[in-house]
Amino acid sequence: MGFCSFPFTVHFGFSMKLATLCYVRKDNKTLMIHRVKKQNDLHEGKYNGLGGKLEAGESPEDCVKREVLEESGLKIKNPHLWGLLTFANFKGEDWYVFVFIAKEFSGELIDSNEGNLHWIDNDKILLLPLNEDDQYFVPLLEEKGFFSAKFIYEGNKILSYEIFKYK
Numbered sequence: 001m002g003f004c005s006f007p008f009t010v011h012f013g014f015s016m017k018l019a020t021l022c023y024v025r026k027d028n029k030t031l032m033i034h035r036v037k038k039q040n041d042l043h044e045g046k047y048n049g050l051g052g053k054l055e056a057g058e059s060p061e062d063c064v065k066r067e068v069l070e071e072s073g074l075k076i077k078n079p080h081l082w083g084l085l086t087f088a089n090f091k092g093e094d095w096y097v098f099v100f101i102a103k104e105f106s107g108e109l110i111d112s113n114e115g116n117l118h119w120i121d122n123d124k125i126l127l128l129p130l131n132e133d134d135q136y137f138v139p140l141l142e143e144k145g146f147f148s149a150k151f152i153y154e155g156n157k158i159l160s161y162e163i164f165k166y167k
Helices: 060-072 122-127 134-142
Strands: 015-026 029-034 050-053 075-077 080-090 093-102 104-106 116-121 147-155 157-165
Touching (some): 029 060, 029 122, 050 060, 060 075, 060 093, 080 134, 093 134, 122 134, 134 147
Parallel strands (some): 015 093
Antiparallel strands (some): 015 029, 029 116, 147 157
């Protein structure tokens, strides 16, 4: 019995993006990037964790290590997958974002071309100008257990959301 393979493409009629988001932490502080340097930035003027889109052949772990190094100069070790974010119809695209926490790293901070890097006290993060959805999932970074959150958008406004916690 032979194995038959042929190339095919599945098209769902929508655009799907895969990305990572990392919260690098030390001494009850989190490294945040104030997105003020890139033109046409989806997150312009906001504070965010570090991360970006997966490249061909990358695992989420490969991507998060590469993105943190590129954006901060830090080489993270043993990033922990903490959650999964689904952004449905965010500006016409669906985004699936793997959320990591990294507590082990080496290197020195660089002058990032993405924005200005700041170590922020963990209890002050929600006081920063953040993306609207951050207020719902950032508190879950303080809790044990994996989470999944789904945000349904119309343009750039949240219509609804749901959060699932796993022990």
